[in-house]
Every structure is written in structure tokens, then in C-alpha cells.
Amino acid sequence: MTQRAAATPDQIRAFQAENPKLRARDAADALGIAEAQLVAASVGAGATRIAAHPDDIVPAAEALGEVMALTRVEACVHEKVGAYGNYHPGEHAAMTLTEDIDLRIFPSHWVHAFAIDEAGRRSLQVFDAAGDAVHKIHLREASNHGVWSRIVADLALDDQSSGQQVEPRKPVEAAKIREDKADVLREEWARLTDTHQFLRLCSKLKMNRLGAYRAAGAPFVRQLAPQAADTMLNAVRDAGIEVMIFVGNRGCIQIHTGPIHTLKPMGPWQNVMDPGFNLHLRLDMVAEVWAVQKPTQRGPAVSVEAFDAEGGMIFQVFGVGKEGRDSRKAWGRIVQALPCSAPVPA
Structure with a gap:
């Protein structure tokens, strides 16, 4: 992806309105920005800034019942349907261990997070310091939508700005051989x-x-x-x-x-x-x-x-x-x- 461009929230929203079928990650790449910057542009218009730490996000996810968990890298997307539970917190590493939702979590990279509600399509999305997606939790028809408003209110941050600062993405470490x-x-x-x-x-x-x-x-x-x-x-x-x-x-x-x-x-x-x-x-x-x-x-x-x-x-x-x-x-x-x-x- 090219160097992060200084697209304004208004410009980002206008681009999304003109390209409604473009996935968020692809839209961000097309604009030369991080995905978190794209999402932040909708704060106040479908997106809410929330606490990003897994100790906050995972218990909230447990209350939602059946959801879809998504974790990805550039070349591969992994999606699992199930309910969060059996959370084991940790300063450097945490985990969620159920038959369906099995995660190893590294809290220092859970830096920015948003609750998103787009025409009833609801999700909790977590990003790292560079604004790249770390983990997403998508609600389904069978999810407990009745607790959504409470979760968003409980996790909402005082800062509800629509701009997003991100750090330069750290390059992948090439093979190190001795x-x-x-x-x-x-x-x-x-x-x-x-x-x-x-x-x-x-x-x-x-x-x-x-x-x-x-x-x-x-x-x-x-x-x-x-x-x-x-x-x-x-x-x-x-x-x-x-x-x-x-x-x-x-x-x-x-x-x-x-x-x-x-x-x-x-x-x-x-x-x-x-x-x-x-x-x-x-x-x-x-x-x-x-x-x-x-x-x-x-x-x-x-x-x-x-x-x-x-x-x-x-x-x-x-x-x-x-x-x-x-x-x-x-x-x-x-x-x-x-x-x-x-x-x-x-």
C-alpha cells in the first residue's frame, strides 16, 4: 500500500458513497489510507470509538452469543461462527478457548476499536497501531442484538473524533538465517x-x-x-x-x-x-x-x-x-x- 494519504473524513465518506460495494479493506487501499482511518471517518454516522483492550472486547463478545469471528492476513481470511467464552486474560498473551472460537490474543496490538452499525449490520472491529485490522466480530441474525446498545454505551470512549492517526506499518521480517x-x-x-x-x-x-x-x-x-x-x-x-x-x-x-x-x-x-x-x-x-x-x-x-x-x-x-x-x-x-x-x- 502507498504512503498514508491525508484524505479528510468528508473525502473518505464521499468515496465510500460512490463505491458502496467496495469492501472496507479494498476501499482503504484505493484511498492509500489505513482501514482504521476509513472506519474512523464514519464515527458519529454508524461508527463509535470503543475501548480496544481484549479485556473489554471479549467479555462484550461473550454477551452477544452466536457471532462470526474474523482474523486475517493479506493472503488469507479465517472466519468462524460460534460463541465467545472461556476467556483467559494476560498482560502479554490472552486466549479464548471454546470448541468454535479458539483465539490467541496479543493485547499490545489491540490499539484502536470501533462498534459499527451500518443499516443493521453490526460488528466490533479492532485495529493495530498502523490501522490494520487485527480482529473483527460480526453479529448474525441469531446474535443477542438486545445487548448491542448497552455494549456500545459501556465501551464508548470520550474521544469520538472522526480523524485517525496511525503509525507506519512495520515491515514483515524476512528470513533470518545463521x-x-x-x-x-x-x-x-x-x-x-x-x-x-x-x-x-x-x-x-x-x-x-x-x-x-x-x-x-x-x-x-x-x-x-x-x-x-x-x-x-x-x-x-x-x-x-x-x-x-x-x-x-x-x-x-x-x-x-x-x-x-x-x-x-x-x-x-x-x-x-x-x-x-x-x-x-x-x-x-x-x-x-x-x-x-x-x-x-x-x-x-x-x-x-x-x-x-x-x-x-x-x-x-x-x-x-x-x-x-x-x-x-x-x-x-x-x-x-x-x-x-x-x-x-x-
């Missing part, structure tokens, strides 16, 4: 007992996730062809197995646990269109795909992970290992059959 530490990486990788230890190992060795994958090699990782992302989704659907699909940005990671039933490709997009779960993936933005294996106390954790051309993660997919719902063996066979790609130069 070839001189590759042997140490492989030695310590083999001793992992939990997947959460992996990022601590990367940090200790001054690498990041993608850099470690490029450095490690077999048997820890196998680089797949970019089209393996689509092949994998089709194979999961055909096998009828349950998987965990993670999509996340700096402020929120959203997880689907379950099967995939319906795939509907449209242009560059591959779309999962299931009751309660939609995924929209831009296949043309998938630059690297990796099959990854990490040892754990419960056996190897095998994942397929996709990255964009800048090195940003698009998604992670794991087999489900829950008792009575263990798909890991079938998932392992799917991953093993995915096509390889030539390695990316360090």
Missing part, C-alpha cells in the same frame, strides 16, 4: 519436547521461523511446491479428517479444529465454504510451503506452513491429536505425498 548455527539448530531441534519451545530456540540462535526452516534441512523440514497448499486442502477434504488451521497476524491467531467439506475456487482464491467455517486463501500469494516435523512428548508434530513473498506466515495446518479424534497418522500420509520444490537460496 548458517554458522545450523548444526546447533539441528542438534537442539532433535531434543525438543514441545512445539512451543521452537520459537525460543530460534530466538536464542538469532534466527526466525522461516530462516530456521531454510537452514535445518531433512529430516526436520521439506520444502514443498507452492501448489502444495491447494493440494493439501483438497486431500484433507477427500480424506475426511480433522485438522487444525491457524491464521494469525501480530495481534490475533485464530484456529479452526475440524474437517473441510466444501472447496470452491474462484479466480486466485481457494475458498473453504462450510457451515460455521470459511477460509479464503489467495493461492497466487503463496510463495513458500514447508512440511515441518517437531518432536514432542506425544510424538512428532507435523505441520504444513505457507509463507508469502515477503516471508510473512499465511497459515499453519496440523493434524488433530485429541483422544478419540486422532487424525495424525492420516495427516502424516497426506503431508508425505505432497509435491516437493527446489530449495530457496539462503
Whole structure:
């Protein structure tokens, strides 16, 4: 996106009136502004500034009953229908854990938020300091609309201005590789007992996730062809197995646990269109795909992970290992059959 332009709220509203079918994110890109600036232009005319901290937003969402939770990155949109609950607050990381709404939340990136009511289409929307969407909660017909007015009143801020200052967007961190530490990486990788230890190992060795994958090699990782992302989704659907699909940005990671039933490709997009779960993936933005294996106390954790051309993660997919719902063996066979790609130069 181009440098943030100084479009006035009046200009933003006029553009939206002239382009009513344009999605908010696309309208913001067309104007060269952040999405939060686009939304802020409607404060007092359908939008209300509200407290952005998850300790405020999530309890409000719980009162709404059935809603649709949306978390996205540039190349992938993850949508789940369900009710918020079982919220675990935390200064640096929080989570919501229900069968349908499963989130990992990073409060420092929940900076701006709005309650939006456009002709009865209601949502709570959260943005980071750069004005990029972190998480959205869309009400549905079955939602508890009776508490909407109270929630907006309780969360409303004193500041109801229609201008929005944003910080420059932080660039995606490219792959960080330490070839001189590759042997140490492989030695310590083999001793992992939990997947959460992996990022601590990367940090200790001054690498990041993608850099470690490029450095490690077999048997820890196998680089797949970019089209393996689509092949994998089709194979999961055909096998009828349950998987965990993670999509996340700096402020929120959203997880689907379950099967995939319906795939509907449209242009560059591959779309999962299931009751309660939609995924929209831009296949043309998938630059690297990796099959990854990490040892754990419960056996190897095998994942397929996709990255964009800048090195940003698009998604992670794991087999489900829950008792009575263990798909890991079938998932392992799917991953093993995915096509390889030539390695990316360090």
C-alpha cells in the first residue's frame, strides 16, 4: 500500500458513497489510507470509538452469543461462527478457548476499536497501531442484538473524533538465517519436547521461523511446491479428517479444529465454504510451503506452513491429536505425498 494519504473524513465518506460495494479493506487501499482511518471517518454516522483492550472486547463478545469471528492476513481470511467464552486474560498473551472460537490474543496490538452499525449490520472491529485490522466480530441474525446498545454505551470512549492517526506499518521480517548455527539448530531441534519451545530456540540462535526452516534441512523440514497448499486442502477434504488451521497476524491467531467439506475456487482464491467455517486463501500469494516435523512428548508434530513473498506466515495446518479424534497418522500420509520444490537460496 502507498504512503498514508491525508484524505479528510468528508473525502473518505464521499468515496465510500460512490463505491458502496467496495469492501472496507479494498476501499482503504484505493484511498492509500489505513482501514482504521476509513472506519474512523464514519464515527458519529454508524461508527463509535470503543475501548480496544481484549479485556473489554471479549467479555462484550461473550454477551452477544452466536457471532462470526474474523482474523486475517493479506493472503488469507479465517472466519468462524460460534460463541465467545472461556476467556483467559494476560498482560502479554490472552486466549479464548471454546470448541468454535479458539483465539490467541496479543493485547499490545489491540490499539484502536470501533462498534459499527451500518443499516443493521453490526460488528466490533479492532485495529493495530498502523490501522490494520487485527480482529473483527460480526453479529448474525441469531446474535443477542438486545445487548448491542448497552455494549456500545459501556465501551464508548470520550474521544469520538472522526480523524485517525496511525503509525507506519512495520515491515514483515524476512528470513533470518545463521548458517554458522545450523548444526546447533539441528542438534537442539532433535531434543525438543514441545512445539512451543521452537520459537525460543530460534530466538536464542538469532534466527526466525522461516530462516530456521531454510537452514535445518531433512529430516526436520521439506520444502514443498507452492501448489502444495491447494493440494493439501483438497486431500484433507477427500480424506475426511480433522485438522487444525491457524491464521494469525501480530495481534490475533485464530484456529479452526475440524474437517473441510466444501472447496470452491474462484479466480486466485481457494475458498473453504462450510457451515460455521470459511477460509479464503489467495493461492497466487503463496510463495513458500514447508512440511515441518517437531518432536514432542506425544510424538512428532507435523505441520504444513505457507509463507508469502515477503516471508510473512499465511497459515499453519496440523493434524488433530485429541483422544478419540486422532487424525495424525492420516495427516502424516497426506503431508508425505505432497509435491516437493527446489530449495530457496539462503
